[in-house]
Amino acid sequence: MVNPSVQSTPDLVARADGAATRVxxxxxxxxxxTEDGYARLNLRDIAQQAGVNHALINYHFGxxxxxxxxxxxxxxxxxxxxxxxxxxxxxxxxxKWRQACTYYEDDLxxxxxxxxxxxxxxxxxxxxxxxxxxxxxLAWHRLIDQEVAQTIARHRLDLPVSARAIxxxxxxxxxxxxxxxxxxxxxxxxxxxxxxxxxxxxxLALEAGTTRRRRPAPAQPTPASKPRxxx
Numbered sequence: 444m445v446n447p448s449v450q451s452t453p454d455l456v457a458r459a460d461g462a463a464t465r466v467x468x469x470x471x472x473x474x475x476x477t478e479d480g481y482a483r484l485n486l487r488d489i490a491q492q493a494g495v496n497h498a499l500i501n502y503h504f505g506x507x508x509x510x511x512x513x514x515x516x517x518x519x520x521x522x523x524x525x526x527x528x529x530x531x532x533x534x535x536x537x538x539k540w541r542q543a544c545t546y547y548e549d550d551l552x553x554x555x556x557x558x559x560x561x562x563x564x565x566x567x568x569x570x571x572x573x574x575x576x577x578x579x580x581l582a583w584h585r586l587i588d589q590e591v592a593q594t595i596a597r598h599r600l601d602l603p604v605s606a607r608a609i610x611x612x613x614x615x616x617x618x619x620x621x622x623x624x625x626x627x628x629x630x631x632x633x634x635x636x637x638x639x640x641x642x643x644x645x646x647l648a649l650e651a652g653t654t655r656r657r658r659p660a661p662a663q664p665t666p667a668s669k670p671r672x673x674x
């Protein structure tokens with residue numbers, strides 16, 4: 444009688460080798476993207492760095508666009524899950540903002556921010572890539588919109604603007620900051636850290652109930668009337 448486990452061993456080894464090959468290709472692609480950029484991305488260079496045959500890239504991913512999307516997806520969903528877990532914690536919004544800033548520093552070091560900006564830039568002229576990239580970016584926008592709405596409800600704020608508008612302010616600021624940092628605009632010119640710290644300070648003030656209101660300008664004294672001369 445043939446042992447089923449022995450019979451299936453070659454298939455298991457093949458699947459394991461295939462998974463290892465995919466990981467090697469994805470890792471090499473991320474390194475090449477963050478170092479060379481999307482425009483200079485060359486599949487043969489990726490294959491050489493991954494230590495695989497060039498044909499295996501087409502076999503596993505099909506095209507350059509699908510390859511870079513797979514690289515993005517490998518990190519994107521994991522980081523969205525990370526943010527969702529953080530937002531679900533029963534901690535003040537100021538602490539969540541502080542943690543989000545720490546995560547951003549991690550994402551800069553890992554190359555995820557550079558990867559996202561490279562794919563955004565490539566999407567301007569690559570319609571196929573743009574159709575796939577935009578929904579992935581909008582997933583971050585929806586996550587921020589949801590957290591803003593919950594924060595407003597938690598503090599029972601009566602604001603003249605919608606939660607969606609505030610979410611757009613935050614999302615657009617964050618993407619703009621990432622783009623400007625990617626092209627080399629540092630803190631002395633961009634004031635990103637100052638802006639992030641300012642938002643943290645505003646959230647702390649909101650939570651403490653000490654938000655300052657603009658005081659009305661003091662009334663100007665009216666000039667004293669001159670006494671009339673007796674006639």
